[in-house]
Amino acid sequence: MVTHEDVLKIAKLAKLEVAPEELDGLTKDMNEIISFADTIASVSVEEEAYADQNGLENVLREDEVKSGLTCDEVLANAPDTDGSSFVVRPHA
Template identity: 45%
Template sequence: MAVTKEEILDIALLSKLWVDESELDKLTEDMAGIIAFADTINAVGESAEDFDNINNLSNVFREDTVVPSYDRSLILKNVNGGENGYFPVKKRM
């Protein structure tokens, strides 16, 4: 499906956007690329099982491990002891 400059101008008008004449060629080309990509996705269909891993990436998550935390008093000494064991944070106005 080819996208025309007139269609881009119609979309801009409906979107209440102003498109400069110098940008019209690039916008038309970009929109054609977007539509071509969407057509590629639609052509695959729901039966394609490997489409979700097109880059052959493996799971990069790791198991959570519990490690000891820093001592609260050491952390809060940088804020003069904190308030009731917490960092005081100023309220934004």
């Protein structure tokens, strides 16, 4: 359990000033955070029930090799070629 003294010590280490009227709220908040962390830490990660709660699964397909375009087809709409590649002119 976090005490007022713990909060003040943490604030001092963090170089923060804590007003006396904030001390009760900060102490309560820190205790709630630690309690939540303890709850999470206590959950078993070995159980399968948590693995897939939405019923989703990967939809993968096998890779299929398909024929591509020929060099002439690729270069057909190019403004300038050297027969086997695109020709790119430098900007002036």
